[in-house]
Amino acid sequence: MERISNIYFVPTPIGNMKDITLRALEVLEKSDIIYCEDTRNSLNLLKFHNINTKLVSYHKFNESERVEEIISNIEDGKIVSVISDAGMPIINDPGFVILQEVIKRDISYEILPGACALINGIxxxxxxxxxxxxxxxxxxxxxxxxxxxxxxxxxxxxxxxxxxxxxxxxxxxxxxxxxxxxxxxxxxxxxxxxxxxxxxxxxxxxxxxxxxxxxxxxxxxxEKISDEKVDIDIKKEILKLKDDGYSNKDIVKMLKNSFNISKNEAYELVLNLENEEEK
Structure with missing residues (x-):
């Protein structure tokens, strides 16, 4: 027996339009409203898969304002889905605010499995x-x-x-x-x-x-950082920072913080290196 939820959080492809599950497509097609980050971006996905569901913008700037509207649609019996521009909603994308409200009000919800960049990465x-x-x-x-x-x-x-x-x-x-x-x-x-x-x-x-x-x-x-200290050539590091355009003042501050040395020691390292280069 198929589980029936009031709101679905649906992952979308992170690059390849075909990387979406059959069930996700089914849910998006049967939804009455899809809340999405960018309607133009999501429209391309729906067109690619021949889905004509209504899209409504739902992003970090209006996420809190949309909550009551979404809850109202759910209470009216509408099937609602939430998607992001790419990947899993909620993870660094809109969805968290409405999910918290749905949980608070004991409304049935479902998180569909699917594409997520951090999982591909690891x-x-x-x-x-x-x-x-x-x-x-x-x-x-x-x-x-x-x-x-x-x-x-x-x-x-x-x-x-x-x-x-x-x-x-x-x-x-x-x-x-x-x-x-x-x-x-x-x-x-x-x-x-x-x-x-x-x-x-x-x-x-x-x-x-x-x-x-x-x-x-x-x-x-x-990669996991071991307890063994990795030796760094401080002179080489100073030269790198200089090449990157950092001032002596900035370099001294970074050396002091990164290598746990005093301000005077850091200045001395920078000045000594400059003297060596002038010779």
Whole structure:
């Protein structure tokens, strides 16, 4: 006997339009309303699969406002589905707010299985997947990132992160200053024509994308960080930071935070290196 729910959370393809289950298509077709992030994007998916269900926008800017409307439609007996632009709703996408309200009101709901970029990423990385943690999007500020990555290191598991292509290199270089030449895998354009899994230590991966450039959606996988300290050539690191355009003041601050040395020691390292280069 088929289970009947009042609202469905339906995963959609993360790149390839065919990566959607038969049941998901069936649910979307029988739904009276589909709430989606971007009606234009979702319309392409529905047209591809010959589905004509009504679409209503539901995104992070109106998520809370739509709650009562969605509940009202459910109470009127309508079948409602929630989708995101790509992948599983709720995970870094709209859906969490309405799910909490549905649970609070004891309304029947169902989460359908399907495409999810973080799962493809951890499986394709080749790293240990017996225990891992999903950390979401990498914070933008250095102070937040240091706490964020340090908390991950303390978990002693494989880590999954989302990052934008224009910040990837900066993030990889920052991780290098914290943990040294550890192993990572950059999963790019998953399920699409130019899908890529680039594995290697940080120096290799940074060099690769510095030459090639970075485009497309990114899932970053970091191999579990061991307790053994990875040696870093501080002089080499200073030169890298200089090449990236950081000022001496910024470099001193980063050295102080990353290598647990005093401000004076950091200044001395930077000045000594400059003197060596002038000779």
């Amino acid at each position: 499986c394709g990385s080749g790293f240990d997947s017996t225990s891992f943690v999903y950390m979401g999007f990498v914070p933008k500020t250095d102070s937040e990132r240091k706490k964020y990555f340090q908390s991950f290191k303390n978990m002693k598991v494989t880590g999954i992160f989302y990052e934008s292509p224009h910040r990837l290199l900066k993030t990889l270089k920052y991780i290098y200053t914290l943990f040294g030449n550890i192993n990572v895998c950059v999963c790019r354009e998953l399920t699409k024509l130019f899908e890529e899994y680039k594995r290697g230590n940080l120096e290799e991966v940074i060099s690769y994308y510095s030459e090639k450039g970075v485009k497309g959606e990114i899932v970053l996988i970091i």
